Amino acid sequence: MNKKxxxxxxxxxxxxxxxxxxxPTIHKASATAAGKVxxxxxxxxxxxxxxxxxxxxxxxxxxxxxxxxxxxxxxxAYQLPHRIHxxxxxxxxxxxxxADIGVGDxxxxxxxxxxxxxxxxxxFSGMLGDGTRTRRPTPVQVKNADGSVLNxxxxxxxxxxxxxxxxxxxxxxxWGAGAFGQLGNGGNSDSDKPVQVMLDTDKPLKNVKEIxxxxxxxxxxTTDGKVYTWGYNxxxxxxxxxxxxxxxxxxxxxxxxxxxxxxxxxxxFTNSASDSAFYTTVSDTVYxxxxxxxGQLGNGxxxxxxxxxAPASAPIEIEALRGRGVVQIVSGQQHSLALTGDGNVWGMGxxxxxxxxxxxxxxxxxxxxxxxxxxxxxxxxxxxAYIAAGAYxxxxxxxxxxxxxxxxxxDSQLGLPRLPIQDSNSDGRDDVSWDYIHxxxxxxxxxxxxxxxxxxxxxxxxxxxxxxxxxxxKNKATGQPxxxxxxxxxxxxxxxxxxxTDALGAYTFHHVLSxxxxxxxxxxxxxxxxxxxxxxxxxxxxxxxxxLNVETFWSPTSMTFSDESPENGVISGKFSxxxxxxxxxxxxxxxxxADKSGSHVGVVGTSEEYAPFLTIGPMxxxxxxTQFKLYVFSNESSTAICSVECxxxxxxxxxxxxxxxxxxxxxxxxxxxxxxxxxEYRGTVExxxxxxxxxxxxxxxxxxxxxxxxxxxxxxxxxxSYVANIPANSPLxxxxxxxxxxxxxxxxxxxxxSKLALHDSRREEExxxxxxxxxxxxxxxxxxxxMQTLAARMAKLQDWDDNGSIGAGDALMLLxxxxxYLLDLTD
Numbered sequence: 001m002n003k004k005x006x007x008x009x010x011x012x013x014x015x016x017x018x019x020x021x022x023x024p025t026i027h028k029a030s031a032t033a034a035g036k037v038x039x040x041x042x043x044x045x046x047x048x049x050x051x052x053x054x055x056x057x058x059x060x061x062x063x064x065x066x067x068x069x070x071x072x073x074x075x076x077a078y079q080l081p082h083r084i085h086x087x088x089x090x091x092x093x094x095x096x097x098x099a100d101i102g103v104g105d106x107x108x109x110x111x112x113x114x115x116x117x118x119x120x121x122x123x124f125s126g127m128l129g130d131g132t133r134t135r136r137p138t139p140v141q142v143k144n145a146d147g148s149v150l151n152x153x154x155x156x157x158x159x160x161x162x163x164x165x166x167x168x169x170x171x172x173x174x175w176g177a178g179a180f181g182q183l184g185n186g187g188n189s190d191s192d193k194p195v196q197v198m199l200d201t202d203k204p205l206k207n208v209k210e211i212x213x214x215x216x217x218x219x220x221x222t223t224d225g226k227v228y229t230w231g232y233n234x235x236x237x238x239x240x241x242x243x244x245x246x247x248x249x250x251x252x253x254x255x256x257x258x259x260x261x262x263x264x265x266x267x268x269f270t271n272s273a274s275d276s277a278f279y280t281t282v283s284d285t286v287y288x289x290x291x292x293x294x295g296q297l298g299n300g301x302x303x304x305x306x307x308x309x310a311p312a313s314a315p316i317e318i319e320a321l322r323g324r325g326v327v328q329i330v331s332g333q334q335h336s337l338a339l340t341g342d343g344n345v346w347g348m349g350x351x352x353x354x355x356x357x358x359x360x361x362x363x364x365x366x367x368x369x370x371x372x373x374x375x376x377x378x379x380x381x382x383x384x385a386y387i388a389a390g391a392y393x394x395x396x397x398x399x400x401x402x403x404x405x406x407x408x409x410x411d412s413q414l415g416l417p418r419l420p421i422q423d424s425n426s427d428g429r430d431d432v433s434w435d436y437i438h439x440x441x442x443x444x445x446x447x448x449x450x451x452x453x454x455x456x457x458x459x460x461x462x463x464x465x466x467x468x469x470x471x472x473x474k475n476k477a478t479g480q481p482x483x484x485x486x487x488x489x490x491x492x493x494x495x496x497x498x499x500x501t502d503a504l505g506a507y508t509f510h511h512v513l514s515x516x517x518x519x520x521x522x523x524x525x526x527x528x529x530x531x532x533x534x535x536x537x538x539x540x541x542x543x544x545x546x547x548l549n550v551e552t553f554w555s556p557t558s559m560t561f562s563d564e565s566p567e568n569g570v571i572s573g574k575f576s577x578x579x580x581x582x583x584x585x586x587x588x589x590x591x592x593x594a595d596k597s598g599s600h601v602g603v604v605g606t607s608e609e610y611a612p613f614l615t616i617g618p619m620x621x622x623x624x625x626t627q628f629k630l631y632v633f634s635n636e637s638s639t640a641i642c643s644v645e646c647x648x649x650x651x652x653x654x655x656x657x658x659x660x661x662x663x664x665x666x667x668x669x670x671x672x673x674x675x676x677x678x679x680e681y682r683g684t685v686e687x688x689x690x691x692x693x694x695x696x697x698x699x700x701x702x703x704x705x706x707x708x709x710x711x712x713x714x715x716x717x718x719x720x721s722y723v724a725n726i727p728a729n730s731p732l733x734x735x736x737x738x739x740x741x742x743x744x745x746x747x748x749x750x751x752x753x754s755k756l757a758l759h760d761s762r763r764e765e766e767x768x769x770x771x772x773x774x775x776x777x778x779x780x781x782x783x784x785x786x787m788q789t790l791a792a793r794m795a796k797l798q799d800w801d802d803n804g805s806i807g808a809g810d811a812l813m814l815l816x817x818x819x820x821y822l823l824d825l826t827d
Contacts, residue, residue: 036055036056036400036401036402037053037054037055037056037397037401037402037403037462038054038055038056038386038397038401039053039054039100039101039386039388039397040052040053040054040101040386040388040395040397040403040405041101041102041103041108041158041388042064042103042388042389042390042391042393042395042413043064043103043104043105043106043272043273043390043391043413048064048106048411049064049390049408049409049410049411049412049413050062050064050103050106050108050121050413051063051064051103051390051393051395051405051413051414051415052084052101052102052103052108052110053081053101053403053415053459053462054098054100054101055462056401057097058096058097058098058113059083059084059098059462060083060084060098060101060110061081061082061083061084061462062081062082062084062108063079063080063081063082063412063413063415063459063460064411064412064413064415079412079415079449079460080460080466080511081415081459081460081461081462081463082510082511083462084110084120084138084139085138085139086110086112086118086139087138087139088141094112094114096112096113096114097112097113098110098111098112098113099111099112099113100155100156102156102157102158102163102272103158103272103390104121104127104158104159104160104161104162104163104272105122105160105161105272106121106122106161107119107120107121107122107123107127107128107158107161107163107176108120108121108158109156109158109163110139111153111155111156114151115151115152115153115154115168116141116142116149116150116151116153117129117141117142117150117153117156117163117165118139118140118141118142119136119139119140119142119163120136120137120138120139120140121135121136122135123135123136123192125161125162125176125177125178125190126175126176126177126190126191126192126193127161127162127163127175127176127177128140128142128176128192129142129143129150129163129175129176129192129193129194130142130143130192130193131143131147131192131193132192133192137499137500142165142175142194143193144193144194145193145194150165150173150194152167152168152169153165153166153167153168154166154167154168155210155211156211157211157212157213157218157219158213158272159176159177159182159213159214159215159216159217159218159272160177160214160215160216160272160273161176161177162174162175162176162177162178162182162183162213162218163175163176163213164197164211164212164213164218164220165194165211166208166209166210166211166220170206170207170208170209170223171196171197171204171205171206171208172184172196172197172205172208172211172220173194173195173196173197174191174194174195174196174197174218175191175192175193175194175195176190176191176192177190177216178190178191178250180216180217180231180232180248181230181231181232181248181249181250181251182213182216182217182218182230182231182232183195183197183218183250184197184198184205184218184230184231184250184251184252185197185198185250186198186200186201186250186251187250188248188250197218197220197230197252198251199251199252200251205220205222205228205252206222207222207223207224208220208221208222208223209221209222209223210267210268211268212268212269212270212271212277213270213271213272214231214237214270214271214272214274214275214276214277214290214331215232215237215272215273215274215275216231216232216234217229217230217231217232217233217237217238217270217277218230218231219268219270219277220252220268221265221267221268221279225264225265226254226265227239227254227255227265227268227279228252228253228254228255229249229252229253229255229277230249230250230251230252230253231248231249232248233245233246233247233248233249233313234246234275235275235276235290235291235292235305235311235313236289236290236310236311236312236313236314237275237276237277237289237290237291238253238255238313239255239277239289239290239313239314239315240253240255240313240314241313241314242313243310243311243313245311255314255315263281263283263285264281264282264283265279265280265281265282266279266280266281266282267279267280267327267328269328269329269330269331270331271330271331271332271389273331273332273333273389273390273391274290274291274331274332274333274336274389275290275291275333276288276289276290276291276292276296276297276331276336277289277290278318278329278331278336279315280326280327280329284322284323284324284325284326285317285321285322285323286317286318286321286322286326286329286338287315287316287317287318288312288315288316288318288336289312289313289314289315289316290311290312290313291311291334292311292312293305293334293350294334294335294349294350294369295348295349295350295369295370295371295372296331296332296334296335296336296348296349296350297312297316297318297336297348298318298320298321298336298338298346298348298349298371298372298373299312299316299317299318299319299371299372300319300320300371300372301371302369302371318373320346320372320373321338321340321346321373324338324340324341324342324346325340325341325342326338326339326340326341327339327340327341328386328387330387330388330389331349331389332349332355332389332390332391332392332393332394332407333391333392334349334350334352334392335347335348335349335350335351335355335356335389335392335394336348336349336389337376337387337389337394338373338387339384339385339386339387343382343383343384343385343398343399344375344378344381344382344384345375345376345377345381345384345387345396346373346374346375346376347370347373347374347376347394348370348371348372348373348374349369349370350368350369350392351368351369351370352368352392352408353392353393353407353408353409353452354406354407354408354452354453354454354455355389355392355393355394355406355407355408356370356374356376356394357376357377357406357454357455357456358370358374359434359452359454376394377455377456380404380455380456381396381398381404381456382398383398383399383400384396384397384398384399385397385398385399390407390408390413391408392407392408393405393406393407393408393409393413393414394406394407396456402458403458403459404456404457404458405453405456405457405458405459406453406454406455406456406457407452407453408451408452409433409449409450409451409452409453410451410452412449414450414453414457414459415459415460416449416450416453416457416459416460417449417460418445418446418447418448418449418450419432419433419445419446419450419457420444420445420446421437421439421444421445421446423437430446430450432450432453432454432455432457433446433450433451433452433453433454434452434454435448435450435451435452466510466511466512466513467511467512467513467514467539467540467541467542467543468508468509468510468512468542468543468544469489469508469509469512469517469519469537469539469542469543469546470506470507470508470509470543470544470545470546471487471506471507471519471535471543471544471545471546471547471548472501472504472505472506472507472547472548473485473487473501473505473507473521473547473548473550474505474547474548474549474550475549475550475552475555475646475647475649476533476549476550476551476552477551477552477555477557477648477649478555478646478647478648478649479549480505480646480647481501481504481505481506482501482505482550482641482646483501483502483503483504483505483643483644484500484501484502484503484641484643485500485501485505485521485522485525485529485641486498486499486500486521486522486523486524486525487499487500487501487507487519487520487521487522487548488519488520488521488522488523489509489512489517489518489519490517490518490519490520491513491515491516491517494513494515497509497512498522512539512543513539514539514540515538515539516536516537516538516539517536517537517538517539518534518535518536518537519534519535519537519546519548520533520534520535520548521533521548521550525641527553527582528552528553528554528582528584528641529550529551529552529553530550530551530552530553533548533549533550533551534548535547535548552580553580553581553582554580554582554583554584554587554632554641554642555579555580555632555646555648555649555650556577556578556579556580556589556612556630556632556648556650557578557579557580557650558577558578558579558650559575559576559577559591559628559630559650559651559652560575560576560577560652561573561574561575561576561628561652562574563655565618567618569620569621570618570619570620570621571616571618571619571621571654572616572617572618572619573615573616574613574614574615574616575591575604575613575614575615575616575628576612576613576614577589577612577613577630577648577650578612583610583612584632584634584641584642585634586609586610586634586635587609587610587632587633587634587642588606588607588608588609588632588633588634588635589606589607589611589612589614589630589631589632589633590603590604590605590606590607590630590631590632590633590645591603591604591605591606591614591628591629591630591631592604592628592629592631593621593622593625593627593628593654594625594626594627594628594629594651595624595625595626595627596624596626596627596745596749596751597745598627598629598651598747598749600629601622601623601624601625602622602625604616604619604628621654625654626653626654626751627651627652627653627654627750627751628651628652628654629647629650629651630648630650630651630652631645631646631647631648632645632646632648633645633646651749651750653750653753696743696744696745696751697744697745697746698716698717698743698744698748699715699716699717699741699742699743699744700713700715700716700741700742700744701713701714701715701716701739701740701741701742702714702739702740702741702742703732703733703736703738703739703740704736704737704738704739704740705735705736705737705738708738708740710740711733711734711735711736712733712736714739740753741753
């Protein structure tokens with residue numbers, strides 16, 4: 001786009017108002033409105049719609065259903081204008097004014113008055129110029145090859161998939177698609193960073209004052225009136241007089257005849273959607289060349305390429321525009337507009353969607369193709385100051401700053417509201433859009449947004465309305481933020497809006513209308529996260545804590561390790577983990593040593609790619625290490641999950657087979673071997689903590705089976721009590737083989753663990769049980785005991801006969817199980 005045109009836009013102070021044809025406004029929060037419009041730019045893509053608008057206050061706005069509008073994708077918001085914010089990598093929003101805008105096939109470009117360039121959209125050919133091929137839904141800055149920000153840019157020109165930048169020193173730089181030589185650096189390769197346009201090796205193109213870019217070609221005008229073109233010559237659009245369709249030029253070539261015969265070029269023109277090009281001269285003539293399939297050159301004819309007609313491969317005069325003071329020309333895919341000094345807009349070419357205001361239904365080629373320029377609606381569009389064209393759409397800004405749009409609106413690229421029903425001939429089609437009429441709610445407005453406009457209409461006002469919803473996406477198991485993950489905001493009527501989390505897991509949705517919404521993980525990540533986990537949000541104002549904790553399918557849930565080293569303080573063996581249903585692509589796993597607080601104190605090792613195990617040789621246990629922690633990393637860019645290490649939440653207490661005590665909290669449990677009744681237990685469990693008790697907050701006692709699988713939690717108590725009393729005749733869970741005691745810190749993390757195997761007396765030899773019971777109750781007994789001796793031991797007795805007290809009956813029950821020689825009832 002020609003930066004010089006900015007000066008042609010007249011200053012006035014008319015706020016763009018809502019059309020009289022607009023539908024009832026959906027309730028939104030109070031919002032910021034921009035002033036009048038200076039210029040617009042729209043996509044060259046006929047299948048997607050993106051339109052940018054530059055307002056008088058230097059702000060940029062966007063709409064269209066392409067998913068590339070500089071904000072979140074999808075949702076109803078593509079039909080509403082929203083402001084684009086320029087935020088640098090440090091999170092600082094740039095407050096300076098914007099000087100120019102441009103839109104390519106699937107990328108957009110913004111030039112600031114400070115001379116920096118921002119881009120967003122698709123990036124498969126490097127057309128964003130940020131040194132990557134990563135798609136960017138929001139603007140990023142173009143950077144030089146050394147990583148510094150491109151600056152001192154005076155003008156931009158946006159092609160289909162490439163961009164030109166004119167610097168204040170008169171040099172030209174280019175980035176993006178380069179397969180046809182359109183970057184002008186002598187090569188035929190794409191570039192994701194700016195490269196300089198060169199006339200020849202070591203000879204840069206200099207003294208340039210204007211640039212322009214078309215579908216696959218580029219143009220430059222120098223201060224001495226020379227016009228250069230380079231790129232793909234299809235349709236003869238390089239203007240070299242060369243009819244070879246497949247010819248490409250990777251270096252600028254001067255167009256033949258420029259500057260000869262009194263012709264001094266004033267301005268050059270082409271657009272990202274166009275295979276045509278134009279220039280105007282100081283003698284008030286207009287010349288065009290290139291694509292002319294539908295008469296878009298305006299020379300009174302068209303070229304039937306299918307029949308072998310030669311293209312207009314050299315500049316030819318557009319006689320109908322001679323002497324009319326043409327100040328700007330723009331082109332879509334098959335139509336062109338010309339703005340003359342008297343404020344009239346002229347059109348030529350194809351009118352398939354109303355982009356020339358000559359559309360009729362059914363389509364009539366004799367009417368819908370205009371071979372000689374005609375004035376378009378001299379009443380509504382009078383006083384035009386700026387024009388723009390998309391693939392099949394047209395835009396006009398008048399001297400009061402009012403924007404009009406017409407043509408294709410299938411993707412809301414015109415930004416129109418729903419239209420009041422007008423059906424003058426009662427054919428069931430709307431007079432303006434030619435859409436079938438549907439008015440389900442009877443409000444007099446068509447239920448659907450118009451797919452086209454065959455008359456000039458005003459887009460919706462530049463009002464940054466709606467609410468803002470912010471939140472953080474976290475791993476439910478670990479609490480760790482999830483970076484670069486797609487998140488959806490869904491409303492059953494408005495549809496779905498999509499955002500991507502940043503490096504801290506944060507996401508933001510703008511322009512959210514009031515109503516009940518849900519937040520969930522995006523569809524593209526359905527294989528890795530549980531999308532049934534949703535957050536319900538009743539939006540009535542800005543919502544700032546929409547935090548979503550999701551379960552993962554890629555994170556292991558358990559880890560095992562058996563120490564094979566007999567040496568104290570040394571471990572050796574194999575780690576293995578499992579539980580993930582969808583392992584990450586190209587995943588590697590890493591095990592850390594950690595202390596009781598979870599802080600890393602050393603690295604155990606890293607697995608091979610894809611391997612769910614890690615084998616380690618003998619290695620010392622670092623001081624303070626009490627547990628292992630498992631992390632995962634995936635360098636598969638297509639998943640965008642765990643591009644940095646992600647905690648899995650899986651930990652494992654360190655058990656040293658060599659005998660080193662690593663347990664900082666619980667050393668052991670007093671013996672529990674007082675089972676007398678089948679499936680019942682009673683007694684006292686005494687915990688013996690070592691001196692470091694400061695981190696213990698809770699004690700948890702659990703019944704486990706022989707394999708260590710938890711059957712049932714028995715008790716939880718705070719760390720103030722280290723004795724657990726077991727009620728008499730307590731039922732023992734089926735399958736129980738051991739009692740496990742865990743010491744927990746304030747975060748519920750296990751920092752200590754001890755086990756005690758249980759013995760049911762019914763499973764032992766009677767004689768062995770008697771000896772064990774005797775040894776437990778009477779460790780120093782020798783020979784025959786008296787009742788007095790027995791009474792002295794009552795402190796260790798239990799209420800065996802369950803009569804609520806400890807007495808003779810209990811003693812008799814015990815003594816019956818002891819050898820008779822221990823009793824002397826007559827003593």
